[in-house]
Amino acid sequence: MTHAIITGASSGIGEALARAFAAAGYSLTLVARRQAELQALADSLDVPCHVVPHDLSDPAHAADFIDAARAALGPIDVLINNAGMQVIGRTDEVDLDACERSIRLNLLTPLRLTRAVLPEMKARGSGTIVDVASMAALAPTPGMAWYSASKAGLAGASDAIRAELMGTGVHVVTVYPGIIGETDMGGKGLTRYKPTLALKLQPQGTTAELSKRVLNAVTKRRDRVIYPSFNISARHFPGLTRWVMDRFSPELVDEPT
Numbered sequence: 001m002t003h004a005i006i007t008g009a010s011s012g013i014g015e016a017l018a019r020a021f022a023a024a025g026y027s028l029t030l031v032a033r034r035q036a037e038l039q040a041l042a043d044s045l046d047v048p049c050h051v052v053p054h055d056l057s058d059p060a061h062a063a064d065f066i067d068a069a070r071a072a073l074g075p076i077d078v079l080i081n082n083a084g085m086q087v088i089g090r091t092d093e094v095d096l097d098a099c100e101r102s103i104r105l106n107l108l109t110p111l112r113l114t115r116a117v118l119p120e121m122k123a124r125g126s127g128t129i130v131d132v133a134s135m136a137a138l139a140p141t142p143g144m145a146w147y148s149a150s151k152a153g154l155a156g157a158s159d160a161i162r163a164e165l166m167g168t169g170v171h172v173v174t175v176y177p178g179i180i181g182e183t184d185m186g187g188k189g190l191t192r193y194k195p196t197l198a199l200k201l202q203p204q205g206t207t208a209e210l211s212k213r214v215l216n217a218v219t220k221r222r223d224r225v226i227y228p229s230f231n232i233s234a235r236h237f238p239g240l241t242r243w244v245m246d247r248f249s250p251e252l253v254d255e256p257t
């Protein structure tokens with residue numbers, strides 16, 4: 001049975017990825033802090049699951065669970081770096097501790113986990129790393145300076161590693177979700193911006209469709225998932241994207257108290 005590790009599987013996109021990969025017959029290592037949510041998800045799936053309650057915001061200990069995951073479910077075929085957090089706020093007002101935690105969780109930990117699983121993947125000549133970045137990597141967003149930096153960093157590393165691994169049999173998929181408003185993060189994010197026409201016109205995606213596309217990219221060894229597809233032009237026309245972002249990004253509103 002193929003074995004996928006999914007970080008941030010306790011809700012949102014990670015939970016939907018777990019359901020999609022389980023339906024495709026993968027055994028799963030599910031990682032996040034909320035054990036009860038992970039266990040409930042594992043109990044609802046018809047595949048072997050290894051539940052790992054683990055805080056991934058300390059990169060030095062991020063990979064501590066990997067040996068036990070391998071012992072429980074065998075060699076790791078797919079690593080999905082999905083866990084993430086977002087700080088939204090004016091850059092001169094944001095909580096620096098939370099911002100630095102976001103860089104560790106969104107950027108440093110995925111690189112550490114990749115470092116931990118790559119040797120065995122290269123030795124076997126197969127395996128896939130999936131990095132869940134964000135459209136904020138392609139369209140850095142006012143009010144999300146640290147988040148945009150973390151996701152641009154992850155997407156850049158993801159491209160670099162894919163190129164480095166060419167010919168090894170190990171593949172890298174970079175995922176750029178746009179607004180997925182049904183998740184905790186997506187829903188909260190939307191409340192922090194003025195609901196301008198430009199924001200309302202942005203198509204939103206669903207976790208189910210995104211997960212289907214990620215599974216398809218892993219199976220067919222595609223390099224990227226940009227979803228909703230409306231956003232694909234941002235990758236090909238970065239100058240135009242910057243122009244649109246500078247003129248049409250909605251203003252921040254204060255956090256609801």
Ligand SMILES: NC(=O)c1ccc[n+]([C@@H]2O[C@H](COP(=O)([O-])OP(=O)(O)OC[C@H]3O[C@@H](n4cnc5c(N)ncnc54)[C@H](OP(=O)(O)O)[C@@H]3O)[C@@H](O)[C@H]2O)c1
Binds near residue numbers: 011
């Ligand atoms: N929703 C969107 O619009 C959107 C758009 C672009 C990119 N993304 C990216 O998609 C990924 C999933 O986000 P989502 O929308 O599904 O949000 P979500 O429902 O809030 O999920 C975030 C996941 O990350 C886990 N997590 C957070 N802090 C953690 C920590 N310190 N250690 C371990 N796990 C941690 C959470 O689990 P615990 O709280 O149980 O630890 C949860 O499972 C993130 O990387 C996000 O940046 C989302």
